[in-house]
Amino acid sequence: MTLFDKFLRIRELGIFSIIVVFVIVAAIIDPRFMTLDSWRAVFLAIPLILVMAMGQMMVIICRHVDISIGSILAFSAIVIGLLYIQFPGLSLWLSLIITAFVGLVMGLINGFIVTRFNVHSIIVTLGTLSLYRGLVFIVSGGRQIDRNDIPEHVVSFSQTSFLFSIPGILIFSAIIVVITHLVMRHSVLGREIYATGSNPVAAHLKGINVTKVTLFCFGICGMLAGVAGLFYASRFGYVNPGVTGVGIEFIVIAGVIIGGTSITGGSGSVLGTFLGILLLGIINVALPVLNIPGEFQKAIYGLIIVVALALDQLIIYRMKKLSGGINA
């Protein structure tokens, strides 16, 4: 085993060194990048994506992909926004529960169709992506939820909190990340998710209820996307049926994949996903600092996905070669 292979094996180390190199280069080109303000911007940009990425990571580990999360986010954001118009005094905890529930139901619908009819999840969620987006327009009547419709205590959730005035959504997403890590690494269910992803047939023979595990992953993915809807309303202060959450699924998938989660299922870690999302957040903030126009952002994200996929496949190829099991 060469040093290169060892390096490739520790996926988090690879992405971490890319982050370090990127930050150093950015800081040399423009020292403004190392100010507190731009790092505040980085950590305000990621919670929304990070929360969704936790769910998406579970789904991808389970050998599926959910591309409808952007629409789920929009739907739960619209629902909670309409509720705020009716009941401005709705407490934060109650809104969290409502958005989580809305997301959970939509995620379970995805999961049900995928498991019951045994169709590839990307095609199913391509359908529900449009279906849910259409529902957003129907429910909202095409109108935007404005800044003054969203109560003050919800907006302040994304700006400050009782703890050193660190934004509440940051604390909350950190809690979600830690819980996901504990579930994935230290619970039976987490190990069952990995087992299902690496070989569904073997997992079934071992007595794991593959259907239930897959449903769980889709449900949690939807639920976290729903919670992200509340974050969106809180962070941006408006919800627009045509703009909110459009294309965010590709950013989330990019983050998960560059975080070292294999698209063939069965491997990936919370730490890697976090680093992947952090890299995207840093790129997002660094582009204007480095005088790169915002139009390039999407192309860069796309390039990152493709390179990460190619690298992932290269690693799988080398692994097979090392274990002597390569014949095709």
Next chain:
Amino acid sequence: MLKTISIYLNENPTLRYWIIRPEWVAVILLIISIISSIQLSPFFADLAFIMDSATPYVEYGLIAIILTLIIISGEIDLSIASMIALTAVIFGTAYNAGLGMPISMLIALFSGTLCGLFNGILVTQLQIPSIILTIGTLTLYRGIAQSLASDFSLGGYPSWFIGIDYRYIGIVPIPVIIFTVFAIVVGFFLSSTIYGKQLYLIGTNPQTAKYSGIKVDRIKLLLFTLSGLVCGIAGVLTTSRLAVARFNMATGAELEIVLMVMLGGTYIFGGRGNIFGTFIAFWIVVILRAGLNVARIKIESQLTILGAMLIIAIILTNYIYSKSQK
């Protein structure tokens, strides 16, 4: 009654194979949608109206036909909509740079081919699953289009180029003729040539196909490249129809294109399906969209119906294949 039919069909597998086919679902759906549209508005009985409402979807239809071939061979290409936008933007940029119309067109087609080739090389050489790779290139191509065109509309084409959908032969607009001819040619290729049969073999079992001497990788590479080329053609056609090229044109078109293929009874796991189904499904989508517009349902709300139809189409196709070919 139903029971006797099902027993009779069970005793005659050949007949069962011909009767229980997903394409008939598409045909029945088409008849239903025509009848219900005529109830909605008498204009639907007018062939010219249907032809006119078909023109905006011809670009999608062309790609749906190539996508049918790709799905039959067991792969999928979801970057199609982004390739339309990218080739259109490249076309507009080239023309505005003063390269002249023929050269701009050639550049657009060439760039589309290159995009398709890129997809194909990554899928066949690196063995990346095409469904996830093309999600990546979907973002990449759209991003490149956005970097090239920014938020501007690239216009200023000569008048002979603009408005291909307003040229008719008889009552049939030229794009519809292009689509029909293309469908017939590809349909013939798929059903009656050895290459067409090879696609079904590859989709049914790529390993076996490889061992029986079919150049699986080369054929798949060719299909992806072809998909890029057709997207280039569609990009130029769209630019001609809209008279401008923008980076966000054909946003969400993957849904409609995949819907056309799925409604036509092509099996999502490969190996089954035909062009006739896709051709019929194209007209279903056209009439459905026109009908929903006449019924004054908002474009955005129509997404719900299209999304639901996609899911139902997949479930129904899987069900029918599990019944007819045990």
